[in-house]
Amino acid sequence: MAADAFQDRAFQHTLRAPALFAGVGVHTGAHVRVDVRPAPADHGIVFVRSDVADRDNRVPATGEAVCKTQLGTVIGNAAGVTVSTIEHLMAAFAMLGIDNAVVELDGPEMPIMDGSSEPFVRILDRAGRRAQEAPRRYIEILEPIEVVDGDKRAALKPAGRFEVAFEIRFPTAAIGVQKIDMAMDGPAFRRELADCRTFGFLHEVEALRAMGLARGGSMDNVVVIEGDRVLNPEGLRRPDEFVRHKALDAIGDLFVLGSPIIGRFEGELAGHAVNNQLVRALLARPDAWRMRTLVHHLAEAV
Incomplete structure (x- = not known):
């Protein structure tokens, strides 16, 4: 290096x-x-x-x-x-x-x-x-940590680098089943995930606004789906923009830990709630991870 x-x-x-x-x-x-x-x-x-x-x-x-x-x-x-x-x-x-x-x-x-x-x-x-x-302190995952909430799942597993895998399934042809699995660092984030936008369904907008939510949402800042169609005139930035945005969300949700991760994140139908359940599960399992500096990590690898 x-x-x-x-x-x-x-x-x-x-x-x-x-x-x-x-x-x-x-x-x-x-x-x-x-x-x-x-x-x-x-x-x-x-x-x-x-x-x-x-x-x-x-x-x-x-x-x-x-x-x-x-x-x-x-x-x-x-x-x-x-x-x-x-x-x-x-x-x-x-x-x-x-x-x-x-x-x-x-x-x-x-x-x-x-x-x-x-x-x-x-x-x-x-x-x-x-x-x-x-020195920057990294969270190195030593043992698998997993949370399951109904059909939603999120896990952190040992790996020699930060990896992100995600799968989503929606009953609309606009999304369907989408999966990604990739090593993630700064260049990969810029190239693969950073431009992927949040998304929502048109039929949910009225209910959300009645709850005091989505008042600032528009097709300038949300990919809007109606039935099997994407309504945004410009279309999608990537065919699988939806699952890539979910991976982006997970990376942000994990960074409340305060340190980057050496390990593999896996998400299946997961959202912010399950991501935070995983964060709290990690904090409750000090035996499953350790704090490392890169100097120590490289020294043990040689």
């Missing part, structure tokens, strides 16, 4: 400069401004609600902080302050190797942008990355 590649993987990183952007939340419909700023080593990803002044407005992105998983991942703190729909930005952080950042936003939900992680990748690329002196 070249010295610069080793440094890129072995040490923690933050942003080189702040990243500013704005957009609407897919569920609240509220316009939100976001300022992503550099943070010190071992800080992790912390969201800050600048519109909240009467109580603790800091919400660290951790597995235990996930408080809701209906159509998105929501984190909250002990003061009841929440931030919704963090998974697409978290996936970009995970796969671009950004370990530490402050995400300040002036509303309750992250902007949905175009429904994928690609806008966040572009924004973070413009800000740049800066290496920090602290």
Whole structure:
């Protein structure tokens, strides 16, 4: 491994400069401004609600902080302050190797942008990355960890690298059965998953809006399906965009662990709820994994 590649993987990183952007939340419909700023080593990803002044407005992105998983991942703190729909930005952080950042936003939900992680990748690329002196800690899976909820399943298994496998099945010709199975790193994420958008069904929209959800959803940020048809005029970005987006979601949901994974993730019909059940199952099984630095990992491999 070249010295610069080793440094890129072995040490923690933050942003080189702040990243500013704005957009609407897919569920609240509220316009939100976001300022992503550099943070010190071992800080992790912390969201800050600048519109909240009467109580603790800091919400660290951790597995235990996930408080809701209906159509998105929501984190909250002990003061009841929440931030919704963090998974697409978290996936970009995970796969671009950004370990530490402050995400300040002036509303309750992250902007949905175009429904994928690609806008966040572009924004973070413009800000740049800066290496920090602290080593990056990886979660190495030693024994299989699995959760099953009805027909939904998610698992983490030992592997020498991060791998992602996912399968979905929908009774519409627009989706059907889709599967992916691939090694995943920064270049692979950019190439294979980052541009894949969230999706939904037209017949569900009225019910969701009655529940206070999907108020900001449109064909600008969601792939909309009616019967066996995709309604978006531009069509799909990839024939299997649906399963690729589910894999993207899972990567973001796993990064609330605060460290990248050396292991294989498998998802079958899984969503945010099962993904977080898997996170909590891992935290409850300290015998099934260990925290490693890349230096130690490479030393044992030779």
